[in-house]
Amino acid sequence: MIVPSMKYKEIYDELDKDKFKIKLRIEKIYPKVVKEFKRSRSFPAMHIDEYKIPATNNQYVIFYYAENASKIEELYYTYFGVVYSDNQRFVLFPMEIRYQHTPKCDFVNMPQVHVFTSHFLQRYNERYLHNDNLTANQVAGMYLLRNRDVITVSMNEEINKNFKEYGESNKHGVRVHDGFCFTKAALQYKPSEDGVREHDELYAMMYLYTTFVSERELTDGQKDAIDKEHLELLKYCMGKDR
Secondary structure (H helix, E strand, C coil), X not given: CCCCCCCHHHHHHHHHHCHHHHHHHHHHHHHHHHHHHHCCCCCCEEEEEEEECCCCCCEEEEXXXXXXXXXXXXXXXXXXXXXXXXXXXXXXXXEEEEECCCCCCCCEEEEEEEEEEHHHHHHHHHHHHCCCCCCHHHHHHHHHHHCCCCEEEECCCCCCCXXXXXXXXXXXXXXXXXXXXXEEEEEEXXXXXXXCHHHCEEEEEEEEEEEEEEHHXXXXXXXXXXXHHHHHHHHHHHHHHC
């Protein structure tokens, strides 16, 4: 069972291990959701399937979505894990994203756990979806459906003039389709005995999503700074792939 005290790689492995059972659950429920949506008279239509895996007690939400009646036969769907800690609810989503440990290192595919706070999802709804009738699970589902592509961006004072006040964990933000996510990031790794960072043993990362700003709310200066960091990353990655 996933618990907050686990290390990031342990949480990622639990989420990854459950993928097959979630796939089976989706195959079972999908036809029922299609029938439900065909009876619907209002769109967009949403369906929430709360699913606990008996063997592990890991809790998931599977979210189905149809924008209009023509989309019913090919539904959009996504899923996410749910955990609680100190009466706070967190949404979990596993990813593998390229990571560079030091400027001398190559990029590697890094197991990552992306963790969304309730505050973040509230801000996403307030600043982008603008729908007070949505539940927390529906907001999370909409966010994950709409923002599948993730670009990590190095923070600087042009993006957030106070970013240094939040310490080492605040070095990166995340650009997505709908706007910009402020995050805290941490790496699970084993330092090399020889003290050379390039020799560190890497395990996994965690991104904690703290708040969201929509594209229209970003200042022109912030947009330019994010664009610049994004472009530099793309140039670097393209150069490394040659």
